[in-house]
Each structure stands twice: as structure tokens, then as C-alpha cells.
Amino acid sequence: MPVYYLEFIVVALGLVLLMVDAFVKLEDKRSLARLAILGLVVVFGLLFFVKAPATAEGGIWNFYAAPDKLSLFFKGLALLSTILVLIMAIDYTPLVVAQTANPEPGAHPQAGLGEFFALPLFACAGLMWMSSANHLVSIFVSLETVSITFYILVAYLRRNVGSLEAGVKYLILGALSTGFLVYGFAWLFGVTGSMDLAGIGEALAKEGVNTTAALFAFALILIALAFKLGAAPFHLWIPDVYQGAPTPVTAFLSVGSKAAAAVVTLRLVSPFLASTPLVGKVTAVLAIVAILTLLVGNLAALPQKNFKRLLAYSSVGHSGFLLMALAAAPRVSVENAMSPATVVGFYLGAYLLMTLLAFLVISSLRAAIPGEELDSYRGLAKRSPFHAAALVVAMASLAGIPLTAGFFGKLFAFQMAIDAGQWWLLAAALVAAAAGFYYYLKIAVSMYFSAPGKEDDTSAIRVAPLTGIAMAVLMILIVLAGVAPGVIIGLLL
Amino acid sequence: MELTLNHFLFVSGALFAIGLAGVLVRRNLLIIFMCLELMLAAANLTLVAFSRFHLVEGQPAYDAHVLLFFIITVAAAEVAVGLAIIVALFRSKETTDVTKVNTMKY
Numbered sequence: 001m002p003v004y005y006l007e008f009i010v011v012a013l014g015l016v017l018l019m020v021d022a023f024v025k026l027e028d029k030r031s032l033a034r035l036a037i038l039g040l041v042v043v044f045g046l047l048f049f050v051k052a053p054a055t056a057e058g059g060i061w062n063f064y065a066a067p068d069k070l071s072l073f074f075k076g077l078a079l080l081s082t083i084l085v086l087i088m089a090i091d092y093t094p095l096v097v098a099q100t101a102n103p104e105p106g107a108h109p110q111a112g113l114g115e116f117f118a119l120p121l122f123a124c125a126g127l128m129w130m131s132s133a134n135h136l137v138s139i140f141v142s143l144e145t146v147s148i149t150f151y152i153l154v155a156y157l158r159r160n161v162g163s164l165e166a167g168v169k170y171l172i173l174g175a176l177s178t179g180f181l182v183y184g185f186a187w188l189f190g191v192t193g194s195m196d197l198a199g200i201g202e203a204l205a206k207e208g209v210n211t212t213a214a215l216f217a218f219a220l221i222l223i224a225l226a227f228k229l230g231a232a233p234f235h236l237w238i239p240d241v242y243q244g245a246p247t248p249v250t251a252f253l254s255v256g257s258k259a260a261a262a263v264v265t266l267r268l269v270s271p272f273l274a275s276t277p278l279v280g281k282v283t284a285v286l287a288i289v290a291i292l293t294l295l296v297g298n299l300a301a302l303p304q305k306n307f308k309r310l311l312a313y314s315s316v317g318h319s320g321f322l323l324m325a326l327a328a329a330p331r332v333s334v335e336n337a338m339s340p341a342t343v344v345g346f347y348l349g350a351y352l353l354m355t356l357l358a359f360l361v362i363s364s365l366r367a368a369i370p371g372e373e374l375d376s377y378r379g380l381a382k383r384s385p386f387h388a389a390a391l392v393v394a395m396a397s398l399a400g401i402p403l404t405a406g407f408f409g410k411l412f413a414f415q416m417a418i419d420a421g422q423w424w425l426l427a428a429a430l431v432a433a434a435a436g437f438y439y440y441l442k443i444a445v446s447m448y449f450s451a452p453g454k455e456d457d458t459s460a461i462r463v464a465p466l467t468g469i470a471m472a473v474l475m476i477l478i479v480l481a482g483v484a485p486g487v488i489i490g491l492l493l
Numbered sequence: 494m495e496l497t498l499n500h501f502l503f504v505s506g507a508l509f510a511i512g513l514a515g516v517l518v519r520r521n522l523l524i525i526f527m528c529l530e531l532m533l534a535a536a537n538l539t540l541v542a543f544s545r546f547h548l549v550e551g552q553p554a555y556d557a558h559v560l561l562f563f564i565i566t567v568a569a570a571e572v573a574v575g576l577a578i579i580v581a582l583f584r585s586k587e588t589t590d591v592t593k594v595n596t597m598k599y
Binding site: 136137140141144148151152155158159161162164165166167168169171172175176178179180182183185186187189190193194195239240243244 | 525533556560578
């Protein structure tokens, strides 16, 4: 089966979902989400049966790279995060219904819910395509498929001012970054005379390349990618959008959108890193952005009071570690050093597991803890030991404690910086990691060792079965990847 | 006077700068949105100019034109979604002034 069928199947599934929503009278539209999850699980299974094509030239292969392990890994990440986001969305349904219901008499009580389950599929198809895009056109189109879907999803709660505000902010800044991206693409085309990444790489590696124009193009593209990745100083939208968006969408944004931005960054930056006339300046710029991102993300997370906002700054911080791996890449000369693609892939895999686990806990606690304020998580261990345990595992992994997936993610990133001799970068990363220990573990401590406030509800909290299973699986995977990181690395090499 | 690549690049660069300045300075969401479109138009002009002056076997490099059409299409989709969000915001807040959209802060 050709690999690009996977994206087509996901898009078709999304269309089917929309049609079913429009023409079939469903009592409970949550069955749409279950259908989507089922379909995505099947596609995830098909991922293991794709074959490399005999020839990867002409036709669609001009826009779509032949499958390699990295692209298949990222497709898997996209599918997995979409499945988990849909599980979260099922839990989150009452809130969406309350904010989008049609007030007219006789309307379906869940009118306006169907698209909430169908849209993530289109985003997923875009994310999957992006991991294989090898041409500026397909990179642009897949990136925009994802972005436009996310504009809708972020602003989905159309009677909630917070969600709309987040949607508008995301829309304006996302469109701004698109402007930078296409202008950068135009200049990149002007410098290299080529639109596919292989041709761009060849043209940039030549001696006579116009370095000023090439660096201008690089700067424009880096600005756009920094927006999407949430790297400082272009991270300002992240906290507001993460806080305002519906929790499942926040989770999807922080994982899916970041993974896709990272893989695009990897592909777009590597031609510049492989070019001898440019590599010095490009690395310096990347290192500066990485240092800024590490410090800003982790230090700004310290005083946060809202859980989603804290995770937003934490996601900025994690972008810093990803950029650190990229900035350190070209100078690695040690034998057996991992390639930046492997490090970034592993980091994103670990990041997906732990961030989605944290968001699963938040969204399944949405009914019991409405405000997402950190204080209301005090004494959670007494009310729901399972939720508290899951959150502890997620926080430990995000902080990078040994025996969790996050530890090896950080370790590999540090290793790259050490091998490359980027000492300033390393110093910033150490400060960032230390700050991370404080604010992540603060939550764990307050869940177990603080008594709940007097006015707080102290009743026990139940877990929905599907969510419970998902949380348990994620916890096991985090610990598994923390004990035997080779399992994930094996998928990448 | 003969038109060279530089003329086109200056014009498109100016367009991009005007668009960017508009996004940063203006407060009305609709005007900001128009300025964003201006930035995309600048990119389109750059693409076409590079393609026209980048002859491959006597023909312009048509790859750039393909990207241009995709940019136009995607921009239209973005406007459709964007205006819907702005209308929804206007319904609930009765304003399109970005400085009034600030319930979430540090």
C-alpha cells in the first residue's frame, strides 16, 4: 500500500464523519468520536504495513518524500495524539455543548458538536502529510491545513469570551507567521532557484551562493517556525491561546502542532546546516534562540497560578530543548553520536506521552476542578489517587527525573550540546532544567502533602473507563521508555 | 528604463514592510487582517518576479507559480475562517478593537 493512502484515508474518515453528523439522526454525537477513534486505530495499524515504493520519482513523489523511519514515526505520533485528543474530547463534551448549543426550540441538544470531533481528523491528516513533505508547496499547504483547522478549534466555544479571544490571537499571529513563511519561501526560491528540499540543499552547498540573501530567507523562515514552535521571542501567543482554548484542543496544539513544527524545522534547517558558507551564522542564530527559549519558558513558568498556563510555558521550555538539539547538531563529530533527527524524534515522543497524560488528567478533572487553578489541585491524592498518581508520573517525566521518558529526552539533548561544545547553551539548559524541577514538583507535592482548602469539595472523583485506560497506558509507556529508551530509538533508526 | 529584478524586489519588500507595520500599529482587527493579506501579496509578487527572472531553458520556473496559486487559495480559506471568528467575537464583545481583547493576562 502506498504510504500516502494513509492521509487520504484520514481525510475520507473526516468527511464521512461530517456526512454522518449531517444526515444521520444520532441520539448522542459522542458516538462520532468513538467512530473516529476506531478509524484512527485502524490507520495506526496500517502504518506498519506500508512498503517503500519501487520508484520515488515523478507524480506525487515530487511533493511527498518516500517513507523513511522518521516520517513514519511522526505519522504515528500524529495519529496517537489525535486518538488521545478525541478521548479527551469525549470527556469534555458537556462543556462544548453548553457553549455551542443552538437555543432555538426543536434543535438537536448537541447541535454543533459533530465538527468538534471531525476537525481533529483533518488536522491529523495535515500533520501526517507534513512529516513527509519534501517540497515547499507541500510544506506550505500541509502547514496551513493544520493551522486553519486549529483556528477553528481554538475558537470553538463560540459563546465563551476566553475561547474567542484565544482564537483571534492565534488567528492573527498564525497568519502573521504564514506571511513570514511564504516571504521566506519566495526568497529561498530566489536564492536557490529550486522548490524541492533536495535541490535547495544542493544549491545552498555551492560555494558561490549569495549568503546575504540566503540568510535573509533563513531569518524569515526561522521567525515563522519559531512562531509555530513557540520559541522565544515569538512565544507570546502561547500562554493566552493555551489558557483560552478548550482543553483537548490545547493538548492537541501543544503536542501535534509542536511535533509538526519540529519536523518541518528539522527539514528546512538541515539544508542550511549542511552548507559550508552558511553553517556558522545559522548555528549562532539557532543557539541564541534556543538559549532565550530555554530561559524564558522555564523562568516564566515559575510564578504561574493556572495549570494550563503553566503547561504553556513548559511547552515553550521544551521547544528550547528541541532547538538545543538542532543548534548543537553540526559540530557533533563524536563517533556513534545520535543524529539530531533521532534526538528530536525521541524528545517529541517522550513529550507527547507526558504532556497528553497531564492534559488527560486536567480534562477529566474538568467537572470537579472547573477553574484549572493550581491551588484547587491541593490534596487531590485524597480525592482521586489514580488522577494524582498519573499527574505525578507526568510531572516527574516533564521535569526529567530518571526512570521516566523525559529524563532520556533531556539527557540526549544535553549530550548533543556537550559533544558540540556549546557551553553557553548547556548553562542555559541547566538553569532551565533546575527551574523545571521546582515548578513541576511543586504540583506533585501540593497534591500529596497539602490538605484541601476548607471551601473545596472533598468528594471522590470517578474516572471514565476509556480515559482511565488511556491514562494507564500512557503511564506504562512513560516508565517503559524511561527504563528502556531503546524501544523508541529502535523506531527511529 | 528597463525593469530589472531589483525593482520588483523593492516594491514587494515595501509592500511586505507596509503590511507588517500595519499589523503592528493598527488596532482594528479587520484592518490588521487586510494588512496580513498585503504581506501575502508581497510574497506572491516576489515569487513571480524571481520566477520571471529565473529562466530555465528560456521559460520561467513554473514551480513558483504553483506555490503562488496555493497561497491565494489558502489565503482565501484563512479569510473565511478568520472573518467568522471575528464576527463571533464582535457578537460577544461588540468591538473589533484588539486593545479591548485582553481578559487573559500574565
